[in-house]
Amino acid sequence: MSHTVGQQRDSRWFALVVLCAGMLMIILDGTIVNVALPVIQADLDFSQSGLAWVINAYLIPFGGLLLLAGRTGDLIGRKRMFLGGLSVFTAASLLCGLATSQGLLIAARFVQGVGGAMAAAVILGMIVTMFPEKGEQARAIAVFSFVAAAGGSIGLLAGGVLTEAISWHWIFFVNVPIGVVAFALALRSVPGERGVGLREGADVLGAALVTGGLMLGVYTIVKAADYGWGSTHTLLFGAGAVVLLVGFVARQATSAKPLLPLRILKNRNVAGANLIQVLMVAGMFGMFFLGALYLERVLDYDPLQIGLGFLPVAVGIGGLSLGASARVNARFGERNVLIGALLLVAAGLALFTRAPIDANYFVDVFPAVTLMGIGAGLGFPAMMTLAMSDATKDDSGVASGLVNTTQQVGGALGLAVLATVATSHTNGLVAEGSPVVEAMTSGYRVAFGISAGLVALAALLAVTVLRQPKVSVEQEELVPVTIG
Structure with missing residues (x-):
């Protein structure tokens, strides 16, 4: 009997790895394109404003459809929704890689976003259902948080390597074998469950x-x-x-x-954590987009150097999300940890506002990205835990969809606002006679300042809105450090 229970426990953790692998592939695609943007722009003759749609064509259907996908997953079964999403995402990735025109690339990116929403919307709900015991659930959410948070920064490095070594087309082609393997493994290892039925309606x-x-x-x-x-x-x-x-x-x-039962938002931690995530992701995602352009256009970095330049963010998130963050959360509480983490991220973004034209990486860039990596590594697991607090089994798909929705909406809106502000500021200075490089740098600085302000506002909301959940004695004794 104990052997059977042990096998079940092991299979759950393997299923978690498979789900997170699918999530990593989806999240990577939100940022892997960033370092290849200058090459894509030159190859397909995009304008500055049109280039942003290579990102937004993915983020908008992703963010807009997550709630519907989460609810539909509750109705038809989350495993079915996950597998369907992987299929759509993988097929669309192939089309993106084959794209030779602006229209085809943007259309394929839109379909990618649809598939990504279908798969990503149900993952966190499946994890919460698979791990109902609080201690194991905390460990599982820490793994998921690492993938969701680190995926964006890892995408910058992967995009640089693939673009530099082969071509920008391969940042999409690489998804095809990963998607096929993830589908096959999920089909066998992820536990299925019956949905509540289509009669419940979406x-x-x-x-x-x-x-x-x-x-x-x-x-x-x-x-x-x-x-x-x-x-x-x-x-x-x-x-x-x-x-x-x-x-x-x-x-x-x-x-x-x-689609979104408003009762979910009556919990101030759930509502507050999701709003905070919108602001935090808006600031950080805009920094990734504009930071990559700053390194390429102002400092003349190639795609691989850009990816390596952001490596401290990935290292900080990866090193903290799976280990120290769980212990820190258990010791100080998710609310307090999140407040401190947001202040670190805001400080890193504030350092970027002094980015000079002739920057030295270790003096002007490294301290900023390191602070952001530490802050994000501590902050995302705490924020995920707060955002999923008090979600019932029936609502876990919707709550999971809401978490992912606020993340993608924050990224899309933040990118749109910051890219537009930077472009407008730059164009205004060029019209007044300023050198192009100086004008671009000034535009990036303004955008970085807005990013820092958004994250600082998120910290203020964390102080005023969030409440530390009551922790049972059992939870205090469980310190999630390792898997399995």
Whole structure:
């Protein structure tokens, strides 16, 4: 009997590894493209504003469909949704790699985002269901947090290696064998469970409202660089985005089968942690995008050097998410750890605001990315735990989808705002006669300053909104350090 129980425990941890491998592939694609952007721009003749859509075409359907995918996973079974998402994502990756035009690449990236949403929306809910015991659940969430947080920074290094060694097409082709293997392993190792049934229904109208609102909002922000923030175009499209998002909230309040049951947001830790994640990811994701452009266009780094330049972020997140963060959270509490972590990230971003034209990496870049790596490595596991607190088994898919949604929405909106502000500031200086490199550097500095402000605001919210959950004696005794 004990042998059977041991086998079941081992299979759960292997299933966790498979799920996280799928998640890593999906998260990587959010940033692996960043270091290849200059090469893609030159190869496919993208404009500066059009280039941002190579990223946003992925992030918008990803963020907009996560809630619907999470709910549908609850209805038809999360394993089915995960496998379906892997299939769509892998096929779309192949199309991205084959793309030879702007339109095909952006369209394939959009389909990638759909597949990514289908798979990613249910992973955290599956993990919470597989590991109901609090101590094991904390260890499993720490692993997931590491993958979700470190994936973005690892993507920068992987993108640099592949772009430099082969071509930008391979940052997408590499997903194909990984996706096939992950599908085969998940089919055999991930436990299946029956969904509650399609008769329970999914809020398709709600999904259309939130996805349309997000897409229109990001489009409005990106185009503001061309039309101006106070133009009729920007104001009308921005108002349309607000109307759609308000309509989504109203729909959730009145629908018999809401996509996002508003009761989930009554818990101040759940609502607060998700809002904080929007701000934190907005600041960090914008830094990755613009930081990569700064290293390439101002400091003349090649793709591999850019990836290596951001390596301290990956090392910091990886080294802390799986080990020290769990002990620190157990010792000081998730709320306190998150506050300190956000301040570290904000400090790192603030250092980037002094980025000079002739920067020395170890003086001007390394301290900033190191602080961000430490802060993110400590902060993301604490934030994930708070965001999933008090989620019931029936709502775990929706709660998981919400966590992933706020992460992707933060990335998409942050990227749109910061890239647009940097471009507008740069264009204004060039029009006044400033040298192009000086104007670009000044634009990046302004954006980095806004990033630091967003994360500082997140820290303020953590202080004022979050409450440390009550910890049982059993939980205090469990310090999640290793797997299995």
